[in-house]
Amino acid sequence: SAFEPTSSHRLAMGGAGLGLAGFYDSYLYNPANITKDGLKVVLPSLTLTINNVYNLMVPEDGGDDAITIAQRIGSDDNAPVELGTLILKSIPYGYGEIMTLDTNVGMKTRGFGIDLAVQEKLRSYNGGGDYTTASAISVTTVAATAALGFNIPLGDNFSIDLGAKGAFNYKAYSIAIDANQVISLMSGNDDIGTTLMETIPFASGYSLPFAVGANLNLPLGFTVSGDRKSTRLNQSRGHLVC
Numbered sequence: 104s105a106f107e108p109t110s111s112h113r114l115a116m117g118g119a120g121l122g123l124a125g126f127y128d129s130y131l132y133n134p135a136n137i138t139k140d141g142l143k144v145v146l147p148s149l150t151l152t153i154n155n156v157y158n159l160m161v162p163e164d165g166g167d168d169a170i171t172i173a174q175r176i177g178s179d180d181n182a183p184v185e186l187g188t189l190i191l192k193s194i195p196y197g198y199g200e201i202m203t204l205d206t207n208v209g210m211k212t213r214g215f216g217i218d219l220a221v222q223e224k225l226r227s228y229n230g231g232g233d234y235t236t237a238s239a240i241s242v243t244t245v246a247a248t249a250a251l252g253f254n255i256p257l258g259d260n261f262s263i264d265l266g267a268k269g270a271f272n273y274k275a276y277s278i279a280i281d282a283n284q285v286i287s288l289m290s291g292n293d294d295i296g297t298t299l300m301e302t303i304p305f306a307s308g309y310s311l312p313f314a315v316g317a318n319l320n321l322p323l324g325f326t327v328s329g330d331r332k333s334t335r336l337n338q339s340r341g342h343l344v345c
Contacts (some may be wrong), residue, residue, distance in 0.1 A: 264317065
């Protein structure tokens with residue numbers, strides 16, 4: 104699927120407001136918004152999105168919730184295993200997501216913007232049965248984006264914003280990690296970094312997506328927005344078994 108950085112503002116609005124300006128990341132969704140506002144700089148930011156929160160906080164078996172277990176990590180050697188098991192139990196049937204970690208740094212002016220984002224997403228699949236049938240897939244994306252835009256005045260109360268952006272996206276998928284591997288990683292018996300890099304196969308590739316957008320600014324603060332995104336300009340896939 105196409106990469107889009109996590110926006111807490113748009114998540115809170117149910118995915119609405121893609122044409123709204125005034126936020127640093129507005130032009131990443133509609134490049135015409137690069138013309139709004141002035142200089143904005145984002146120092147390294149961090150966003151953690153956790154899915155299936157209800158299942159983590161209200162376990163079906165009546166055991167400890169995720170926060171209670173996390174508080175015991177460091178004093179109880181079994182706490183990491185309990186947390187890993189609870190995460191697996193929280194995975195619903197079918198495909199889903201467990202959590203997403205976003206970090207980015209960038210800046211924009213009224214007409215130019217650059218952004219570097221790294222996203223780590225842990226996806227899930229449960230084919231049915233108990234939690235031992237669940238598995239996780241790690242998806243890592245690195246995206247470097249640049250955008251240009253300008254405003255065309257059409258009168259006292261009308262104007263048009265035009266913008267375009269291009270990016271270099273690199274994405275890597277791990278093979279499905281089964282329940283036993285997840286619990287083993289959480290137990291601390293194996294080094295997580297070493298295990299992920301040296302024993303778990305992954306596939307990777309890159310894309311060069313681009314997009315154009317336009318805003319028609321009307322009186323009384325109304326704006327009509329539209330954008331057009333490419334699926335990909337070029338892509339290459341590889342497979343590596345470390």
